[in-house]
Amino acid sequence: MADWKALIPIRSGSKSIPDKNIKLFCGKPLFYWATRAAIDSGIFNGGVYVASDSERYLDLVKKWTPDAIPVLRAAYTATDNASSESVIGWFLENYHCDVISLVQVTTPSVTSSDFKNARKKFESESADSLVTVAPFRRFLWTASGSPLNYDPRTRPRRQDMQPQFIENGSFYFTSTRLFKEQQCRLGGGISVYEMPEAAMIEIDEPDDWDNAEAVFVKRNKVKNQTKLPAVIVVDVDGTLTDGGMYYGKDGEMLKKFNTRDGAALAKFQEMGFEILICSGEDSPAVYSRLKKLKITDYLPGISDKVEAVSLWLGSRDLTWNDVLYVGDEYNDLPAMRLAAFSACPVDSHPSVKKTVTFIAPSKGGDGIMRDVLLWFMENFSVPDIGE
Numbered sequence: 223m224a225d226w227k228a229l230i231p232i233r234s235g236s237k238s239i240p241d242k243n244i245k246l247f248c249g250k251p252l253f254y255w256a257t258r259a260a261i262d263s264g265i266f267n268g269g270v271y272v273a274s275d276s277e278r279y280l281d282l283v284k285k286w287t288p289d290a291i292p293v294l295r296a297a298y299t300a301t302d303n304a305s306s307e308s309v310i311g312w313f314l315e316n317y318h319c320d321v322i323s324l325v326q327v328t329t330p331s332v333t334s335s336d337f338k339n340a341r342k343k344f345e346s347e348s349a350d351s352l353v354t355v356a357p358f359r360r361f362l363w364t365a366s367g368s369p370l371n372y373d374p375r376t377r378p379r380r381q382d383m384q385p386q387f388i389e390n391g392s393f394y395f396t397s398t399r400l401f402k403e404q405q406c407r408l409g410g411g412i413s414v415y416e417m418p419e420a421a422m423i424e425i426d427e428p429d430d431w432d433n434a435e436a437v438f439v440k441r442n443k444v445k446n447q448t449k450l451p452a453v454i455v456v457d458v459d460g461t462l463t464d465g466g467m468y469y470g471k472d473g474e475m476l477k478k479f480n481t482r483d484g485a486a487l488a489k490f491q492e493m494g495f496e497i498l499i500c501s502g503e504d505s506p507a508v509y510s511r512l513k514k515l516k517i518t519d520y521l522p523g524i525s526d527k528v529e530a531v532s533l534w535l536g537s538r539d540l541t542w543n544d545v546l547y548v549g550d551e552y553n554d555l556p557a558m559r560l561a562a563f564s565a566c567p568v569d570s571h572p573s574v575k576k577t578v579t580f581i582a583p584s585k586g587g588d589g590i591m592r593d594v595l596l597w598f599m600e601n602f603s604v605p606d607i608g609e
């Protein structure tokens with residue numbers, strides 16, 4: 223079996239935020255979150271090593287993450303100008319492994335599932351190295367006034383742009399063989415592991431801290447919740463569909479649905495949740511799809527979703543505290559703010575993405591409910607759905 227080790231460097235000389243790596247972030251030292259996720263992933267059979275130039279830091283590692291292996295790193299790897307490659311090189315001179323993972327604590331939003339899924343991708347692609355990224359949809363220009371990634375004469379909607387990806391610095395995998403040949407964490411066959419846009423939380427400057435904590439608290443809301451929702455309320459256009467409207471020659475409106483959404487909704491029903499579909503449109507195509515899925519609770523042609531859903535909940539002696547709401551547009555916002563939990567596709571309106579508990583990595587119509595189901599099952603104690 224290949225020997226996998228994680229290396230988590232935490233030097234004591236941070237200038238922008240003094241003692242950043244041990245500063246309390248949501249009640250625990252910043253290094254705790256990524257270290258805990260790496261340990262809990264179970265993929266590092268060779269151990270999770272936290273390397274610091276400070277004995278005080280290592281004492282905190284022993285206190286907060288006793289399953290990690292604290293090591294005192296060489297001083298030359300912890301200077302202001304030292305590269306991450308220098309600490310990887312030092313580590314590999316002293317510890318054997320087949321694959322080394324450099325883990326950076328300034329992205330506390332990383333989860334144990336990220337490590338597990340990234341390893342599956344790395345191994346399935348027989349990669350030499352792996353980089354974590356987050357999707358990016360912005361219009362880029364040079365300082366001299368030249369567009370880099372679009373033509374202003376045919377300006378696309380931002381949500382319709384093919385995403386580019388930003389290296390988010392959460393973690394890297396590198397084969398020891400590759401590193402010793404190239405002295406670089408990335409090279410050879412590079413696997414790219416996509417994380418949600420919310421994983422762009424990075425803490426490098428003082429202004430980053432409060433914003434990062436607010437995002438982190440919202441993302442982890444479900445982990446502190448003891449009551450499961452009883453109802454999944456789902457929007458249609460832009461959520462269960464791509465938002466497009468297709469018309470046949472006789473004027474009939476057609477919609478494209480994804481079988482992954484159907485399977486996920488069926489699983490939610492199997493688990494005992496009620497499903498309520500709420501849409502601003504009144505479409506025969508939706509009736510047909512819901513009949514196929516055996517979903518009987520449908521509120522079509524709704525302009526005020528809060529009022530309509532509130533009446534439906536009241537008829538069942540339920541409240542908004544029992545709701546997981548899934549939508550994509552600004553007209554879903556009032557309902558999302560009332561619901562205990564909320565989720566949206568990655569191509570949702572920006573105001574929605576700032577509000578929801580979970581941003582799914584899929585676009586509307588691309589199987590968002592499967593993303594919601596997997597996220598839900600990862601964060602609550604419910605049975606596994608398998609592969």
